[in-house]
Amino acid sequence: MRWEPVDSSAATAVRYHAERRWLDVEYTNGGQYRYFDVPAEVHHELLAAESIGTYLNQCIKPNYRYARLSPTRA
Numbered sequence: 001m002r003w004e005p006v007d008s009s010a011a012t013a014v015r016y017h018a019e020r021r022w023l024d025v026e027y028t029n030g031g032q033y034r035y036f037d038v039p040a041e042v043h044h045e046l047l048a049a050e051s052i053g054t055y056l057n058q059c060i061k062p063n064y065r066y067a068r069l070s071p072t073r074a
Contacts, residue, residue, distance in 0.1 A: 010053030016043040024069065025056065032069035035060055 003013040003026065013026045016038070023038040023046070042059065049055035 004047075006047070006052055008052035010056060014043075014046065016040070023060070023064070025060075033066045034069055035064040035066045038064055 001015040001017050001022075001024070003015045003024075005013050009028065011025050011027050015024045016022065017024075018040055021037050021039065023035040023043055024032060025035070026032045038060070046052060046055050046060065
């Protein structure tokens, strides 16, 4: 899984593991979170969203389990 930089004021990068359906998000404050059971189409919609921050807040955060990751990139 490689980090993909994103153009957003809320997040700096995302990465997706299709087999495990993990979506990792690195926020601009340095926090990294893993969202579980995220379908590939949701990952694609996130990258195509007009506002990544709005999509995260409305479609990802309230609908998927998550865990905080280490603040260093793996």
